[in-house]
Structure formats: structure tokens, C-alpha cells
Amino acid sequence: MRRHPLWFYIFFNFVLCAATPPVQIQPAKASVRAGAAKTFTAMLTGVSGPVTWSVVGGNSFGTITQAGVYTAPAANPGAITVRATVATGTNTTASSDAAVTWLNPEPAITSLSPSSVNVGTFTIAINGTGFLASSQVKLNGTAVTAQFIPRSASKPRLRPLVP
Numbered sequence: 001m002r003r004h005p006l007w008f009y010i011f012f013n014f015v016l017c018a019a020t021p022p023v024q025i026q027p028a029k030a031s032v033r034a035g036a037a038k039t040f041t042a043m044l045t046g047v048s049g050p051v052t053w054s055v056v057g058g059n060s061f062g063t064i065t066q067a068g069v070y071t072a073p074a075a076n077p078g079a080i081t082v083r084a085t086v087a088t089g090t091n092t093t094a095s096s097d098a099a100v101t102w103l104n105p106e107p108a109i110t111s112l113s114p115s116s117v118n119v120g121t122f123t124i125a126i127n128g129t130g131f132l133a134s135s136q137v138k139l140n141g142t143a144v145t146a147q148f149i150p151r152s153a154s155k156p157r158l159r160p161l162v163p
Contacts, residue, residue: 022047022094025084030098032062032072034105034130040068040098042084047094049086056081062100076102105130 024043032038042051053064061077064070070082080100088094107130117124126137137146 020045021096022088023051023084023086023096025082025096025098028098029101030070031101031103032070033103034072034074034076037069037071038100040064040070040082040084042068042086042096044086047086047088049088052085054083054085056083056097070100072100072102074105076104078102104132107131107135 022045024045026041026043030038030040040053042053044051051066051068053066053068055061055064055070057077057080060073061080062070062072062082064082068084072080080102082098082100083095084098085093085095107128109126109128111127113125113127131148133148133150135146135148136143138144
């Protein structure tokens with residue numbers, strides 16, 4: 001039987017028994033579409049008390065309620081961090097962060113004008129919500145040139161030019 005030095009047992013025991021962080025956010029990573037909401041929960045270990053939720057950087061990165069419901073902003077702000085903080089004693093806190101990836105809004109077509117076209121070159125208006133200047137229009141799987149016309153923030157329009 002081989003004997004291991006005492007330092008081996010101390011190191012091995014420390015690695016296996018590493019402490020669980022006092023605050024953990026679930027999910028630790030999330031993707032949220034523009035204007036959509038995602039609920040986060042805080043798991044507390046060895047601490048108790050109310051959880052204070054915040055979005056690092058302020059409201060331009062989205063908002064979060066004290067129930068942990070995060071709402072993404074309309075425009076991509078860059079890297080987003082949601083934070084849960086719990087008071088652990090006088091002048092001490094424990095916190096945990098979750099990374100949020102901002103996704104483009106989900107496009108939805110509300111109408112086409114005209115509703116039918118003849119074979120050849122034509123122009124149609126695609127009305128709906130969630131379009132961006134970078135949105136693509138595909139005809140039989142092939143991207144066609146399109147002009148983004150932001151009639152309003154809630155009803156943008158795409159005008160594809162089909163040869």
C-alpha cells in the first residue's frame with residue numbers, strides 16, 4: 001500500500017470541498033430578443049435576505065424588476081450583465097452576475113402590397129414589425145435587393161426590388 005504525504009490529502013480535500021458561492025443566478029447565460037422578457041432566479045447558499053436585482057450600466061442595457069424579470073432594450077447596447085445582490089452582514093454583500101445576449105426582434109409580416117404580381121420585374125411593400133435596416137428579403141431562397149423604410153418604430157416596411 002502506497003502512503004501519500006499529508007499535503008496530498010489537504011490539497012485533494014480542498015479541491016473536492018470548494019465552497020459553493022453564496023449567490024448564484026439561474027440561468028447564468030441567456031439570450032433575449034429586443035423588447036422581450038426573461039425571468040432570472042437567485043439561489044442562496046448560507047445567506048438569507050432579500051435579493052436586489054440590477055442591470056450593470058443602467059436602463060440603456062435593459063430593465064429588471066425586483067422579481068428578477070429582465071426586459072431587453074429595443075436597440076443592441078452591447079454586453080449585458082444582470083446582477084443579484086444579497087446583504088450578508090453589516091456593510092458586506094454577496095453578488096452574482098449573469099450574461100445576457102441581445103437578439104434582434106422577431107420579424108412578423110402583417111401585409112404585402114400588392115398581393116399578387118406578374119412575372120418579370122416588380123416591387124412590393126412588405127409591412128410588419130421587427131424589421132431592421134439589415135433585414136433580408138429572399139425570393140425562392142435567394143436574397144434580393146431591399147430598401148428598408150422606417151415608417152415608424154412599430155411598423156417598418158421593406159421594399160424588395162425583384163428583377
